[in-house]
Amino acid sequence: MTLRQESFLEHVRERGGYPGSREADRAARVVLALLGAHLIGSERAELAARLPETYALILLNPLQSAEPLSPERFIRATAAWIDGATETTATWDVSAVLSTVADAAGQDLMKRVLFQLPTGYDLLFGRPGEG
Template sequence: MNAAISPALPERARAVFAAQIPLPSPVTAPAFVETLAHTLGTSLTAARWDASSVLAALATLTDDHLTDRLLAHLPRGYALLFGRADLAAA
């Protein structure tokens, strides 16, 4: 995955993402937003908006297949941050 999105991210962002793989345990989307809010010193609403803006923009720079694969590895709830509906599998 790192090689597939590398052209879409600056070098420092790629390094930060790569350093987090694999996570010892999955981080829920709400916990991700809470951590982001704490790190940025902002509100949950602002952090959710910021995360969604960046992840949705990233999704437009890649193909749908890559975004689908990424979401398949993330806990439920991240699809909304990527600008997609969060539908449970039937």
């Protein structure tokens, strides 16, 4: 089931405690661009199919990453891409977006996605112990 853009952003906005959808959209764009660089094959395509089109395209056309980032480096990279962000606020951004993505993905796809990622991403997705 694909989430509508308004619904997706509302979930991110609520989880991130953002005052409006603009901040939620900014976080979603950065986090999904970074995530897309870490996923390959059918898992990336299946995950994109469950997201609103705007965010699916970002996931499918990611920022380039020379190597998989550890969860800590993923958060630092997020902070670097969001104006005025700190590692603390970036952690919040990553958690708000990835927990919403995990809900859209469902348990089976999330297990396959986490299998592609370095250890520790299960916590970023709000799914401790599933990775």
